[in-house]
Amino acid sequence: MSNANNVVLITGGGSGMGREAARRFASQGATVALLDVNVAGMTETAASFDTVHNWTVDITDYAAVSAAVAEVQEQCGPIERLYNCAAIMPFGKLVEQDNAIIHKQMDINYGGLVNITQAVLPDMLSRGRGDFVSFASMAGIIPMLKTGAYTATKFAVRAFTETLYHENRNSGIRFACVCPPAVATPLLQQGRETAWPKMLDNAGPPLEPRQVIDAIEESLNKGKFFVYPTRDAKIGVFMRRLFPGLIWKQVHQVEGF
Numbered sequence: 001m002s003n004a005n006n007v008v009l010i011t012g013g014g015s016g017m018g019r020e021a022a023r024r025f026a027s028q029g030a031t032v033a034l035l036d037v038n039v040a041g042m043t044e045t046a047a048s049f050d051t052v053h054n055w056t057v058d059i060t061d062y063a064a065v066s067a068a069v070a071e072v073q074e075q076c077g078p079i080e081r082l083y084n085c086a087a088i089m090p091f092g093k094l095v096e097q098d099n100a101i102i103h104k105q106m107d108i109n110y111g112g113l114v115n116i117t118q119a120v121l122p123d124m125l126s127r128g129r130g131d132f133v134s135f136a137s138m139a140g141i142i143p144m145l146k147t148g149a150y151t152a153t154k155f156a157v158r159a160f161t162e163t164l165y166h167e168n169r170n171s172g173i174r175f176a177c178v179c180p181p182a183v184a185t186p187l188l189q190q191g192r193e194t195a196w197p198k199m200l201d202n203a204g205p206p207l208e209p210r211q212v213i214d215a216i217e218e219s220l221n222k223g224k225f226f227v228y229p230t231r232d233a234k235i236g237v238f239m240r241r242l243f244p245g246l247i248w249k250q251v252h253q254v255e256g257f
């Protein structure tokens, strides 16, 4: 698509893939609105771009999200594209992980998607156009040991986004649900600082954020809903569908319990 005059809203735009997308769209001529709690990160994303603007918003706060979206529309114009990237990823065995952290993950990773959807989508629907991009994960397809709480949020993101897509399939809006394997962003550090599964080291080096954004753009242009950025990711989906027991066997072997 041509981004000139377009307005893109990116949650979690203060880091990682949201930052990559923000800079790419701004350099293509878009006006970009970032929503994040990471003020320093948003400032860094926006550095050297006059057309990238920041809103400090906790995505779990529906009133604050709605107010920010209204301000974006008033100051920048109608939102043509949404990238919902905001998330956290602390790991741990389910029975040991802090109860509040498990709930917080669901509030941010899934609840945040619910909030931004209800704040942004009605206007897109009334205009009959727009791109809606939701970040799930391969973790939303293949559960593993020590990643259960995060994985549950990404299963929820995938189910929500898939249903949303089908409920609005003739609306003129393009939907994408992104399912990347590990990507080299600060998010991985949260996993490493908590309870990193050995399986993730077996999967090869993480992707670069730009590879994921490329894959999203390609999928939107081809009208594909699920975005699997690598051949291995596609094989993983296939294996999980047909041989879940085989994957679990390997997971137990690698983790040693």
Ligand SMILES: NC(=O)c1ccc[n+]([C@@H]2O[C@H](COP(=O)([O-])OP(=O)(O)OC[C@H]3O[C@@H](n4cnc5c(N)ncnc54)[C@H](O)[C@@H]3O)[C@@H](O)[C@H]2O)c1
Binding pocket: 011, 012, 013, 014, 015, 016, 017, 018, 035, 036, 037, 038, 041, 057, 058, 059, 060, 084, 085, 086, 087, 088, 089, 108, 135, 136, 137, 138, 179, 180, 181, 182, 183, 184, 185, 186, 187, 188, 206
């Ligand atoms: N990095 C990976 O390996 C990977 C793989 C698959 C899927 N994903 C998904 O891709 C998306 C982007 O991840 P990333 O790797 O760029 O992460 P990141 O950690 O680099 O960026 C996430 C951003 O979300 C923001 N955020 C966290 N809590 C928030 C809240 N309550 N309100 C507003 N903003 C909040 C953070 O401040 C941060 O700037 C996430 O949904 C993630 O789950 C990441």
